[in-house]
Amino acid sequence: MTKSQPSGVKDRILKAAKELFISKGFAGTSIRDIASASDSNVAHVKYYFQSKANLFEIIFDEAFDILINRVSATITSDLPFEEMIERWITTYFELLPHYPQIPMFVLSEINHSPDALVDKIARKNPEKIFNRLSERMEEEIKKGTIRPVPVFDLGLNILSLCMFPFMFSGFATRTVGIPRSEYNALVANHKQHVVDFVLRALKP
Amino acid sequence: MTKSQPSGVKDRILKAAKELFISKGFAGTSIRDIASASDSNVAHVKYYFQSKANLFEIIFDEAFDILINRVSATITSDLPFEEMIERWITTYFELLPHYPQIPMFVLSEINHSPDALVDKIARKNPEKIFNRLSERMEEEIKKGTIRPVPVFDLGLNILSLCMFPFMFSGFATRTVGIPRSEYNALVANHKQHVVDFVLRALKP
């Protein structure tokens, strides 16, 4: 049946849109760019996705899911605290090399977006993860297994150490001049260092 | 003399351009936006700044200077190593609250910019700072005053911990829903925590 076959064109558009939106942003990408990069035309894009904003939302939601939701399972797991922290960090450092531009894309587009779009995201993604993390940390501090570090500071440090290296890659490669392959290797090696860094800093 | 008086219009345009470019990016900002936000018109903007790209470059260069060059004095200073690290971190946490959107602006626009612009920046800002930092760290490691941490990993961690909190503020306030004033207070308080975190993690 023609209806259930993937059209091919639709997938190509989605792929091209992903690359362009993620590397050049919403405002820096036009439907015409997407059409020519996917070897189709403007009418195809409009036919399958109605509007630029609608297509963008599909790409953005997937990116947001990768950056935030896929990691939440680790944080809400019942692993012992130190292992949970280690898993949290390693999960990011194993996931993000496949999507190195996602952290910059998501955080940057949230800054550029009008309130309407951001509100939609906020509604879909409540603070459950953050609350759960908060509970876990408070327990451990009470037990004395880690030194008393405010939840906000530890959480922000971990996110900083996991996401920033990927957000910095454009600067490192394009401005400082480190070859991309070399930077990627350095970041891959950075994972264990971040784990050590965090666990050492948490020792009572 | 009329020539040496600030025109007023020119300054208003610069101010409006700064706000718009920094919050909405190059592609998301039009000359018309800048003209109306500065209570002037398109011709004024063109008269004083010739082109959108030229005006952008002025704003970008200043932002780049704030983010990178103003801190370099600390790194190249002759302070004892631990004090230098502490000064480096505190300098960022004292400077960036005045320019909270600068880290995201600079790193994001570098990703979006064509090679031509990025090359210009790279030429102006060689890797001197990075080399100097590298020397300092290697000395300390040889002396045994800090544990042997690769230069790249420590440098990247410090940049991560100092810049990311500001890059994350849009997410925290708009998606997680933390009020901006509260987030700012948390980040202000975060400074000493980052210093402790880094120094603890460096202990031999």
Place this chain on the structure above:
DNA sequence: GTCTATAGCGGGATAGAC
């Protein structure tokens, strides 16, 4: 220096032929 008018292009969206 200031401002209007407009050129010339590229943007998103739409209509309708096939």
Place this chain on the structure above:
DNA sequence: GTCTATCCCGCTATAGAC
């Protein structure tokens, strides 16, 4: 489903009156 043609708008840039 596919594709061309086109509308209408906003964009940067320019010319030239005052």
